[in-house]
Amino acid sequence: MATMRDIKRRKSSIESTEQITKAMKLVATVKLQKSRTRAENSRLYFNMMYSTIQEMLLKSQGISHRYLKPGTSPKKAVVVITSNRGLAGGYNANVVRLVTGSGLKPEDVRIFAVGRKGRDALARKGYEIAADHSDVINEPLYSDAMEITRELLSLFEKQEIGEIYLAYTSFKNTVSQIPRFMKLLPVDPEAAELKGGAEGEGLKPDLLLMNYEPDETEVLDAIIPKYVSSLIYGAFLEAVASENGARMTAMDSATNNAEEMIEKLSLQYNRARQGSITQELTEIIAGANAIEG
Numbered sequence: 001m002a003t004m005r006d007i008k009r010r011k012s013s014i015e016s017t018e019q020i021t022k023a024m025k026l027v028a029t030v031k032l033q034k035s036r037t038r039a040e041n042s043r044l045y046f047n048m049m050y051s052t053i054q055e056m057l058l059k060s061q062g063i064s065h066r067y068l069k070p071g072t073s074p075k076k077a078v079v080v081i082t083s084n085r086g087l088a089g090g091y092n093a094n095v096v097r098l099v100t101g102s103g104l105k106p107e108d109v110r111i112f113a114v115g116r117k118g119r120d121a122l123a124r125k126g127y128e129i130a131a132d133h134s135d136v137i138n139e140p141l142y143s144d145a146m147e148i149t150r151e152l153l154s155l156f157e158k159q160e161i162g163e164i165y166l167a168y169t170s171f172k173n174t175v176s177q178i179p180r181f182m183k184l185l186p187v188d189p190e191a192a193e194l195k196g197g198a199e200g201e202g203l204k205p206d207l208l209l210m211n212y213e214p215d216e217t218e219v220l221d222a223i224i225p226k227y228v229s230s231l232i233y234g235a236f237l238e239a240v241a242s243e244n245g246a247r248m249t250a251m252d253s254a255t256n257n258a259e260e261m262i263e264k265l266s267l268q269y270n271r272a273r274q275g276s277i278t279q280e281l282t283e284i285i286a287g288a289n290a291i292e293g
Helices: 004-058 091-100 116-124 134-138 142-157 189-195 216-292
Strands: 076-081 109-114 128-132 163-173 176-185
Touching (some): 091 176, 109 116, 109 142, 142 216
Parallel strands (some): 076 109
Antiparallel strands (some): 163 176
């Protein structure tokens, strides 16, 4: 049975942990307010970018462009967006599970990591880490997304990778974040027609044919890189909001668990103290009776 000293030490340790989790919850809450606003304000633009490009390609027929057909390489590039820190519940593990359960063979996948947690977890599972952009997720900028896009498109054009995917977590609300795995290149408008847009709304196939000026190659050369950059940057903003939401929820749960443990330990301590006092009184009475006898 634990002694009073053991119970008191454990209670003190849990109280210290509770203070840490409370502080981390407050920090995550403040960060969430800022990141959530950025994600929600930009979501309309990125969803519109996605649906506009898909509609444009649906209205185009007979176009042969390098961004619209798979490369000859069997290698697939996957941009994996996680966090640099833990203590966020299952946030990072869900994204890693999304990649490992995607059906892509690990030997054919090249990981472009944005976040150390995802990078380390996938490296342990045998995935090739082709590039590490973990510092980007601390304060993501559109220029960061453009840099990653240039790197990916360069490899795609050199036929070093045949497809490009994006794995991230979409922010729904404070307690709900949805892991997403989407294909960036080659752009597949037929799949978009079946599955709908970024938020699930269907695209309209019964539209007039698209005319390109000066020509479709020059237009797509300019638009597709912006399209990829926009989706990656939008994923950055969603991921940051999701991370802070997940961390706030996890720290709130940890604080509540600590409070419950402190209550139980306080009860155990009081019982142990009461038992110790009762034992001392019993010994005093027994000693007094022995003297009188």
